[in-house]
Amino acid sequence: HAAEAQRTDLMTITRHVLNEQGRHPESRGDFTILLSHIVLGCKFVASAVNKAGLAKLIGLAGETNVQGEEQKKLDVLSNEVFVKALVSSGRTCVLVSEENEEAIFVDPALRGKYCVCFDPLDGSSNIDCGVSIGTIFGIYMIKDKDNVTLGDVLQPGTNMLAAGYCMYGSSCTLVLSTGNGVNGFTLDPSLGEFILTHPNIKVPKKGKIYSVNEGNAKNWDGPTAKYVEKCKFPQDGSSPKSLRYIGSMVADIHRTLLYGGIFLYPADQKSPNGKLRVLYEVFPMSFLMEQAGGQAFTGKQRALELAPTKLHERSPIFLGSYDDVEEIKALYASEA
Numbered sequence: 001h002a003a004e005a006q007r008t009d010l011m012t013i014t015r016h017v018l019n020e021q022g023r024h025p026e027s028r029g030d031f032t033i034l035l036s037h038i039v040l041g042c043k044f045v046a047s048a049v050n051k052a053g054l055a056k057l058i059g060l061a062g063e064t065n066v067q068g069e070e071q072k073k074l075d076v077l078s079n080e081v082f083v084k085a086l087v088s089s090g091r092t093c094v095l096v097s098e099e100n101e102e103a104i105f106v107d108p109a110l111r112g113k114y115c116v117c118f119d120p121l122d123g124s125s126n127i128d129c130g131v132s133i134g135t136i137f138g139i140y141m142i143k144d145k146d147n148v149t150l151g152d153v154l155q156p157g158t159n160m161l162a163a164g165y166c167m168y169g170s171s172c173t174l175v176l177s178t179g180n181g182v183n184g185f186t187l188d189p190s191l192g193e194f195i196l197t198h199p200n201i202k203v204p205k206k207g208k209i210y211s212v213n214e215g216n217a218k219n220w221d222g223p224t225a226k227y228v229e230k231c232k233f234p235q236d237g238s239s240p241k242s243l244r245y246i247g248s249m250v251a252d253i254h255r256t257l258l259y260g261g262i263f264l265y266p267a268d269q270k271s272p273n274g275k276l277r278v279l280y281e282v283f284p285m286s287f288l289m290e291q292a293g294g295q296a297f298t299g300k301q302r303a304l305e306l307a308p309t310k311l312h313e314r315s316p317i318f319l320g321s322y323d324d325v326e327e328i329k330a331l332y333a334s335e336a
Ligand code: AHM
Pocket: 098, 119, 121, 122, 123, 124, 125, 213, 247, 248, 249, 250, 252, 275
């Protein structure tokens, strides 16, 4: 009977969010409308990413330079779709995209109370070889609707209302938190709907995987180097950890959430602030990891407590299973 109930009683992402927002009846409709526009963007990108391989085929059949151009187009196209979907939702006010140097202030006639920071297509260097890529987003509320400023998006991550990512992989999965745990939804292509498939995701307390670009090891600082050494040559009798690194943040974080472990993009001598961007990479992923019971640390502080001063600011980041992040925190504390 249970299986039958599952097949006929579909928990779509919209239904799920409406249920969750039941606690805040005043914002129920607005947030749901905003989310449905984000979901539209994700569906568009999912379909475009699927077709990217076919564009390659045409390229191989004779057209020169199609590969490079196509990849660029997909980035730009995805960004345009998200910007237009968000603006037309009538629920946004300020938008920050990885693809735009400046913040986008929505026309007053179309303004709503939410600010969205997003990376429309993260890991795009992976498109050509068919590796998973994703969209990442974080949502804030404006402080004062009569005086909208950059300060509305330069807020600490602790003020975030919701965050999520959509992974375009072997299936298309949207992982979302509205501050009440983390849930995963998988796109059913025949319905065109995201269906709840991973309710209440909790990251294992301790993991067996570390995930880092070890090619940068030469330039790492002491605590990062020591941590990775411990992963490979543990001194406490435990087994060494496995290394998994896709080089696509959404895919690496998705695996970390489901299987546990730690993802590191540390500072190094060449990039003293690491690589990943605070507003649309570090914050949303840190929010999700904390909501799943894990931790996110910058090497100095809890990642969500950063107070960004620039739109495209970067930060080192260590995030994942609670116990694994505790270990790296201890190494940084003993260094200080
Ligand atoms: P991008 O925004 O230019 O795509 O870069 C972000 C990506 C992340 O998805 C990934 O975690 C990281 O860059 C990998 O960087 P690296 O190639 O230095 O290991």
